Amino acid sequence: MLIDSHVHLNDEQLFTKIEDLIEKAKKVDVVAFLVVGYDIDSSKLAIELANMYDSIYAAIGIHPSEASYYRQEDIDWLEKKLSHPKVKAIGEIGLDYHWDKSFMDKQKDLFIKQIKLANKHKMPISVHMRDATQDTYEILKEYKDESLRGVMHCYSGSTEFMQKFLDLNMYISLAGPVTFKNAKTPKEVAKIVPLDKLLVETDAPYLSPVPYRGKQNQPRNVEFIAKEIAKIKDISFKELSDYTYKNTVALFDLNELLKEAK
Ligand code: NI
Numbered sequence: 001m002l003i004d005s006h007v008h009l010n011d012e013q014l015f016t017k018i019e020d021l022i023e024k025a026k027k028v029d030v031v032a033f034l035v036v037g038y039d040i041d042s043s044k045l046a047i048e049l050a051n052m053y054d055s056i057y058a059a060i061g062i063h064p065s066e067a068s069y070y071r072q073e074d075i076d077w078l079e080k081k082l083s084h085p086k087v088k089a090i091g092e093i094g095l096d097y098h099w100d101k102s103f104m105d106k107q108k109d110l111f112i113k114q115i116k117l118a119n120k121h122k123m124p125i126s127v128h129m130r131d132a133t134q135d136t137y138e139i140l141k142e143y144k145d146e147s148l149r150g151v152m153h154c155y156s157g158s159t160e161f162m163q164k165f166l167d168l169n170m171y172i173s174l175a176g177p178v179t180f181k182n183a184k185t186p187k188e189v190a191k192i193v194p195l196d197k198l199l200v201e202t203d204a205p206y207l208s209p210v211p212y213r214g215k216q217n218q219p220r221n222v223e224f225i226a227k228e229i230a231k232i233k234d235i236s237f238k239e240l241s242d243y244t245y246k247n248t249v250a251l252f253d254l255n256e257l258l259k260e261a262k
Helices: 018-027 040-052 072-081 104-121 133-143 159-167 184-192 219-233 237-252 255-261
Strands: 002-007 030-036 056-060 087-096 125-130 150-152 170-174 198-200
Touching (some): 002 198, 030 219, 072 104, 087 104, 087 133, 104 125
Parallel strands (some): 150 170, 170 198
């Protein structure tokens, strides 16, 4: 069994055909989905979907690309919703210097505010990091408390930084890029990441893995990602699936799901 630990079924490209996508995923034993918000509207929709489908859980949060628009009342809204039983993480939050470096300070502020929320409510975090490894690491190191845990979603950093994030209680999640022929670093990370620290995800509708690279992604494709990592690690697909399933359940406290599956 697999869980897609980061997927945007709340994105309008996927939302309109959600029943079909869940059905297709279940056929290849992808049994649950963490639907991740990136602003208030998408977080609201993530919660609505979690209310509608047993197999869906929600992460709510504000993405760094929204850093110049958010208001304090948005943070207050997030805090209120953290007590919803199917809200399992704060995310996606983090730093993204890829498109625009002009709002770095605002991005850092927003990231820190949401880390503090996670500390206060003992919620795991789902971290988006793009072209911002050093700053992301330093902020996590400084602001997360000792018990806070989370995941580096679609991890694209080096193996050296991987170890540093592991030391901060973070899991490493790999997505479509690990299947790309020329993706040297994600493959190196896949090789050495400890099995008990690894998650898998699609980040659909983005980042389709081989053999669907360039096409719209969907949660059933997490199978291709898991198979590629199993090949790189030279272990069976079953072993890889068992580990990532257990890790995802542990990190996001999806115990009821595990019981149901037994
Ligand atoms: Ni995402």
